Amino acid sequence: xxxxxxxxxxxxxxxxxxxxxxxxxxxxxxxxxxxxxxxxxxxxxxxxxxxxxxxxxxxxxxxxxxxxxxxxxxxxxxxxxxxxxxxxxxxxxxxxxxxxxxxxxxxxxxxxxxxxxxxxxxxxxxxxxxxxxxxxxxxxxxxxxxxxxxxxxxxxxxxxxxxxxxxxxxxxxxxxxxxxxxxxxxxxxxxxxxxxxxxxxxxxxxxxxxxxxxxxxxxxxxxxxxxxxxxxxxxxxxxxxxxxxxxxxxxxxxxxxxxxxxxxxxxxxxxxxxxxxxxxxxxxxxxxxxxxxxxxxxxxxx
Numbered sequence: 408x409x410x411x412x413x414x415x416x417x418x419x420x421x422x423x424x425x426x427x428x429x430x431x432x433x434x435x436x437x438x439x440x441x442x443x444x445x446x447x448x449x450x451x452x453x454x455x456x457x458x459x460x461x462x463x464x465x466x467x468x469x470x471x472x473x474x475x476x477x478x479x480x481x482x483x484x485x486x487x488x489x490x491x492x493x494x495x496x497x498x499x500x501x502x503x504x505x506x507x508x509x510x511x512x513x514x515x516x517x518x519x520x521x522x523x524x525x526x527x528x529x530x531x532x533x534x535x536x537x538x539x540x541x542x543x544x545x546x547x548x549x550x551x552x553x554x555x556x557x558x559x560x561x562x563x564x565x566x567x568x569x570x571x572x573x574x575x576x577x578x579x580x581x582x583x584x585x586x587x588x589x590x591x592x593x594x595x596x597x598x599x600x601x602x603x604x605x606x607x608x609x610x611x612x613x614x615x616x617x618x619x620x621x622x623x624x625x626x627x628x629x630x631x632x633x634x635x636x637x638x639x640x641x642x643x644x645x646x647x648x649x650x651x652x653x654x655x656x657x658x659x660x661x662x663x664x665x666x667x668x669x670x671x672x673x674x675x676x677x678x679x680x681x682x683x684x685x686x687x688x689x690x691x692x693x694x695x696x697x698x699x700x701x702x703x704x705x706x707x708x709x
Contacts, residue, residue, distance in 0.1 A: 408449045413475050415442035420472045498686035499528045503542045504552035507631045508673060509533035511654020516697040520690055543676040550687050555674040563679040568698055570649035571706045572669040573662045575638045587664045590618040597643030598622035599634050610669050611646050635660050649706035
């Protein structure tokens with residue numbers, strides 16, 4: 408017993424004639440007749456009485472039709488599900504991201520992405536960039552976003568975007584009057600920094616040292632959102648990545664262009680041990696386009 412035989416049987420039951428059933432199935436009338444004959448041999452009883460060239464379902468045929476309807480409804484659901492998956496309307500993604508992007512841009516990008524995919528599901532976890540890389544390598548997520556420089560694009564990793572870092576100032580601070588804050592402008596300021604284990608801290612320290620600038624570091628946090636909160640609370644000034652700045656909703660922080668330019672690279676990674684879900688490629692493209700639209704070219708690099 409084959410699904411095509413059941414489809415032919417259902418079509419004849421619904422349309423009452425072999426001619427209309429054949430048109431619906433897009434096959435010839437002899438092919439439809441052959442499918443019905445094969446099904447009758449398979450089930451071992453007659454499905455139709457042939458009276459004056461017309462088909463009338465037998466009692467047994469009517470009973471079988473009810474079960475066929477239920478079974479083919481399941482097949483139809485599978486077909487629709489496959490179509491949804493093929494057209495990227497359905498699927499599940501496990502996403503991991505560094506805090507700077509997972510606590511700011513990604514939730515908004517995911518919400519926007521799912522507007523056109525009501526049957527898809529996305530799970531987002533925030534971890535350090537090192538943990539995100541480990542999760543991707545261990546196949547514990549489908550897509551990972553990390554603060555990581557990618558000088559060479561590969562099949563399983565590429566640069567998502569590069570952004571300029573910005574200066575975060577408490578509202579009313581003397582430097583708020585400037586269009587651009589420079590490294591020398593920060594001399595003597597109380598400074599909120601990332602821990603020394605974070606790459607951006609090393610970048611900032613090297614830049615300040617190169618310009619002979621000393622700052623007073625009293626508070627540290629590896630999370631950009633927390634640094635901005637410290638700034639809003641009056642703990643000092645800071646230099647943070649543009650994505651954390653974009654995602655910060657506090658009104659007591661003013662963000663200014665910072666010179667010389669410091670760049671934060673964000674990489675997107677997928678497990679090398681298995682093919683990426685079809686949905687992930689569409690999702691990655693959407694995140695990149697969403698970031699460009701939201702952040703604008705002023706903070707994108709180059």
